[in-house]
Amino acid sequence: MLASDGIGALLRAIREDAGRTRPEQAKLIADAHDGYFDPENVKRWEKESRLPTPVWDPALAAAYGIPEAAIRRAVGASRRYRKQIRDAAVLPHDEEEDDVKRRTAVFGPAAIAAGIATDPWGRLAAAVSRPKVDAKTATELVDRTAGFFTAEEHLPARLLARRLGDHLETLTALIPGAGRYERELTIAAGETAALAGWAAYDLGDIAGARKYYDTAALAGREAGHGAVTALALGYASYAMKPTAARQALALAQNHVRGKGYATARSWLAAREAEEAAGLGDQEGAVRALDRANIAFDYGIPGEQAWTCFFRQARLDSLSLSAYAKLRHPDLVSTADAALEHLGADDSKVRIAVLHDVANGYVAAGELEPGVEIGRRFVEAATATPTTMGRQRLTEFAAALPSDTAAARALAEDIRATLVA
Template sequence: MISPDGVGHLLRGLREAAGYTRAEQAALLERIGDRFVDPDNIKRWETEKRLPIPDWHELIACGYGISVDEVRKAVAASRRHRRLASMATLLEDDQEVLPVERREFLGVSALAAGAVIEPWGRLTAAVTGPRVGSEMTSQLVDTTADMFVRGRHLPAQLLAERLAGHLETLTALIPRAGAHRTALLVAAGETAALAGWAAYDTGNVKTALHYYKAAALAGREAGHPPVMALTMGYASYATDAGKAREMLAAAQSHVRGPGYATARTWLAGREAEEAAAVGDREGALRSLDRANTAYDYADPDAEQAWVRFCRRPRLDSLMVSTYARLCHPDLERAAQDSLDHLGDDTSMTAVAVLSDAATGYVVSGEVDQGVEVGRRFVEAATANPTTIGRKRLAALSDLLPLQHSAARDLSEHIRASLAA
C-alpha cells in the first residue's frame, strides 16, 4: 500500500492538479534541471516502487512548486510506511500461513467452512445461506464490540469459545458480503486479535500466534491499519522487550488522526514499559509523555471497543510499571494515584493496576502498603485467572523482602496459590 501521507500521493496529486501527464511532468523537470528525466521515474515515485533519492529533492521541489522540506518529509513518511509494512511480516509470515489457511480465513472456500463437509452440503449452504445486508453487518459489528467489553469480566476459556463461534460466522459470511465485506473483515480481524489474546491468557502461545497472523491478514485485506495496531499491541506481550518495543512503536503509526487517542495512549504507555525494561530511561519517559498527551484527547467510550479498558487507572498503572523499572522518584505518588482512580473496579483491568501499584510500593520502600495492595491483587488475580496474572503474581512474590514478616507471608501465600 502507498503511504497516505507519503511522496507518491503528494506528487501524483500535484501533477494531476496541474493537469500534466507523467510525460509532460518529466519534460518540465528536464527543462528546469537541464538533465534527463525518464517518465517512468515519475511513475515509480507516484507508486512508491522507488523513492526519490536526495539528489532529486531540489529539482522535484522546483518542478512541483513546493519546498524541499515538504519533499523530504513526504519521502520520510513513505520510508516509515515501508518499515511498518516490514514490521507486519512479524505477524504475517507467509511461510508459516499455509495457502489453505489464507483461503479459509478470507472465506473463499465454502460457506461455513469446516461445518459443512460434503459437496452437496456446501452447495446447499451457499444457496440458502443468509444475504448480508446493512442490518446484519451492524449486528455482527456490535457483537464484535460486545466481545471486547465482556472480555473484561469473562474467564479466558469461556471467552475463547465464544470468539471462535463468532469468528466462524464472520468467516462464512465474508465471501457473500458484497459492499459490506470491508466491515466484516475489520470485525473478523478484531475478533481474531482478541481470540489470540484469549489463547495467550490460557497459555496457548502457538494458537495465539496463528490468531494474530490471521488478524493481521484481515486488517491488511480490509485496508484498515488500526487492526494491525491492535494485533501488535496484544502480540507485544508474547515477545522479548526489544522486539516488543519496535512492534509498539510501529503500532502507533497505524492509529493516527482523530478517533484513536485512546489507542495511542495504550500503545505509547506499553512502549514506555518496554523501553524501561531495556534501560532506556529517556525513551521511556518520552513515551509516557506521548501517552499522557494522547489521553488528554481520549474518549474511551466513543472510540474503539477494544480500548475501553484503557481509562485513567490503566494509564496510571503503566506509569507505575515504567517508574518501578526506572526507580523514578514519583513512583510512590503514581502508585497511589492508580489506586485512587481504580476505586472498586473488579474487572481484568484491576489485576494490572493492583499488580503495578503493589510493585510500585515495594520498590519505593513502602513495603507495608505494598503488602496491603498485594493482598487485593492476589484476590483479584485469583478471581480472574490469566497467564499474565500468574506471571505478575510470581514477579511480586520474587520481589517481596523475606525479612519483612508480612511480606514473607504474602510471598508464601502467592507461591502456594500458583502451585495449586
C-alpha cells in the same frame, strides 16, 4: 441446546474455571443471599431448565464475581433463544432434528455459518446457501464484535474463546457474500481474530495466539484498516521479548495516527514505555509516557470498542510498571493516583492495576502499603485466573524482600497459590 451467550453457559464456565463443584458454588450463593438457597438451582440454571429471576442478581454477581449487568444480559440472551426455538417450525427427521434445517428455520441462512461451518458438510452448506448481508445484519455483527471487548473484562477466557470462535465462523462465511459491507465485516473479523488471540494467550496457547494475530493483521491489510494491525501488535507484544515488543509497539503506533485513535495511541505508547523501562532506557521510557499522557487527554470514550479497558487507572498502572523498573521519583505519587482512579468493578483490568500499584510501592521501599495492596492483588488474581495473572504473581513474589516478615509471608502465600 443452550444459547452460547446465555446464562447457563456463563455460570457453568465461571464455576468450572474456578474449580468449584455445584455444592460449593451453591454455598457461595447462599452466603451472598444471606438466606435459604436450594442447591439444585445451580444445576437448573446451568442447564436452563429454569432461569434465575432478578431477585437473585445481587447474590449471583457476588458469588460468581461478575457485574449484575452481565447476569441480566445473559438471562436476556437465554430468553431470546428460547423464543426463537418456540417460534421456529422444525420438522423431525428419524426422531432426530436435521441440524441444517433446524438452524436455518430458527436463525435464517446466515446461521449455517454460526456453529456448523467447522464441519466439512457445514462449510459446503454455507457456500451453497451464499447468505447475503444487509445493513441491519452488518450493524448487528459489528455491534456484537464490539460487545466482546467489553465482555472480555469479566468472562473466563475459555468461554470467551468459544464465543469468539462461533462469531468468527459466522463472519468468515458471510464475508464472500457481503457486497458493499465486505470491508466492514472484514474489519470486524480482524478485531475478532485479535481478541481470539488474546483469549488463546490467556489460556496458555501461545502458538494459537500468534496464528490469530497474524490472521488479524492480514484482515487489517486486506481492508486497508491499519488499526486492526495495531490491535494485533499490541496484544502480541505481551508474548514477545522486550526488544521485539518495543519495536512492535512503535510500529503499531504508526497505524493509529488518524482522528479517533487517541486512546489507542495512548495504550500503545504506555506499553512501549513499559518495555523501554525494562531495557533500562529511562529517556525513551519517559518520552513514551509523555506521548501516552498527551494522547490520553485527547481521547474520547468509545473511540474504539477495543480500547474500552484503557481507563485512567490502567494508564496509571502502566506508568507505575515503567517507574518501578526505573526507580523513578514519582513512583509513590503515581501509585496513590492509580488507587484513587481504580473503580470497584471486579474485572481483569483490576488485577493488572493492583499488581502495578503493589509492585510500585514495594519498589519505592513502601512495604506496608505494598503488602496491603499486594494481598488485594493476590485475591483478585486468584478469583479470576489468567496467564498474565500467574506471570504477575510470580514476578511480584520474586520482588518481595525476604528480610521483612509480612513481605516474606505474602511471598510464601503467593508461591503456595501458584502450585495449588
